[in-house]
Amino acid sequence: MAPVARLPEAPVERRGLSYPFGMARPADGALAEVADGVFWLRMPLPFRLDHINLWVLDGGDHWVVVDTGLAAPAVADHWRALLAGPLHDKPVGRILVTHYHPDHVGLAGWLQRKTGAPLLMTRGEFMLARVLTLDASPEVPADVRAFYRAAGWSEADLGQLEAAGWGRFGRGVSRLPTGYRRLCDGDKLVIGGRSWEVVVGSGHSPEHACLFLASQKLLISGDQVLPRITSNVSVYPTEPEADPLGDWLSAIERLRQLPCDTLVLPAHNEPFTGLHARLDQLAGDHLAKLERLATDLAVPRTAVECFPTLFGRRIAADEMQMATGEALAHLAWLRARGRVDAATEDGVLRFWARGTNVAAAPGAAAAS
Structure with missing residues (x-):
């Protein structure tokens, strides 16, 4: 060699x-x-x-x-x-x-x-x-x-x-x-x-x-x-x-x-x-993000609306797919463990913390 x-x-x-x-x-x-x-x-x-x-x-x-x-x-x-x-x-x-x-x-x-x-x-x-x-x-x-x-x-x-x-x-x-x-x-x-x-x-x-x-x-x-x-x-x-x-x-x-x-x-x-x-x-790192996200979901949010909580910065266009996948992974973890609920309306999926009064929350109309 x-x-x-x-x-x-x-x-x-x-x-x-x-x-x-x-x-x-x-x-x-x-x-x-x-x-x-x-x-x-x-x-x-x-x-x-x-x-x-x-x-x-x-x-x-x-x-x-x-x-x-x-x-x-x-x-x-x-x-x-x-x-x-x-x-x-x-x-x-x-x-x-x-x-x-x-x-x-x-x-x-x-x-x-x-x-x-x-x-x-x-x-x-x-x-x-x-x-x-x-x-x-x-x-x-x-x-x-x-x-x-x-x-x-x-x-x-x-x-x-x-x-x-x-x-x-x-x-x-x-x-x-x-x-x-x-x-x-x-x-x-x-x-x-x-x-x-x-x-x-x-x-x-x-x-x-x-x-x-x-x-x-x-x-x-x-x-x-x-x-x-x-x-x-x-x-x-x-x-x-x-x-x-x-x-x-x-x-x-x-x-x-x-x-x-x-x-x-x-x-x-x-x-x-x-x-x-x-x-x-x-x-x-992931567990801390999960806790921040669970708190942030007192208001119904889409995966994209969770970006500021998870990443703390602006997501560039070429990062959108990876960032969306990461956000959905954190939301899926919380949902699988009974910590968040979700519903789709007009083709848009929103998540909120279980126990949240969704009807009274901002954005409730889209998530109810």
Whole structure:
């Protein structure tokens, strides 16, 4: 294997977390070894969040790739250079994708066809990715329009959704193979003579696969645990009655079973230790938002009308879908636990705290 970057060991402490390599990171498309046989690969993203961390594991006689980056020319070029350079001495033998989002699964099909390696995913993630890549119609379905109108979107907001084009998931995802190898919670994958356990989380996506190496206390966490940003937890038109925040908080409790001094290798930002502290922060942030929201719902509100309480800032047009999904996730959690009621009138859904005198509240006519 060609030489790879060495990250400086200059730990930084921030908000209860320790970053053993500080804020150092490899250049886009370059490998950096973070543990024996575990390599950090950073790829660019054309979004506000401008990068994703991928991981390459030494499998002895082959490489194992964990996540692939977005299907974009620059990312494909980086992969070509890697396959011809640092990874040329042995084949890619397995491609593992943590979940279905385009920055993770985007080049999985392309890389699978290029290398012949099998694709490993959980069933929920693979099937959802397959379904979404097949929906290439730019026309927004009527039930999707109704979903966002019920959440409080204006006609102008809906017009922007139309202008962006609906079937755009596939723009960032190369054609997936017909078949895959299924990952399940608790599966053991032997990679380079070491046993990695599949740890499945949920909430951010249906069956998000993390990888835990107990012998070295390493967790490849994907988007399930991030150090400085919070993973989006949303209700989507594909499953409008879901309770993803309930799934997310349950997953946090399951992840607490891992050692607190585990080195977490996240999909965004830098590797860190302090897993339990970060899980406390993630749970605490959502629980605080839930309490604020429950108080705010003394007045009936749509999901969009809950934005100031949940986010405390103006939501830009390109954030509307994610913000709406997050708001609906918090409202669904409260509703599932009997803390709020809801009703639809004229296609608009409003929520209010249980026990509120809705008839006397401002906005009551729309919610009664």
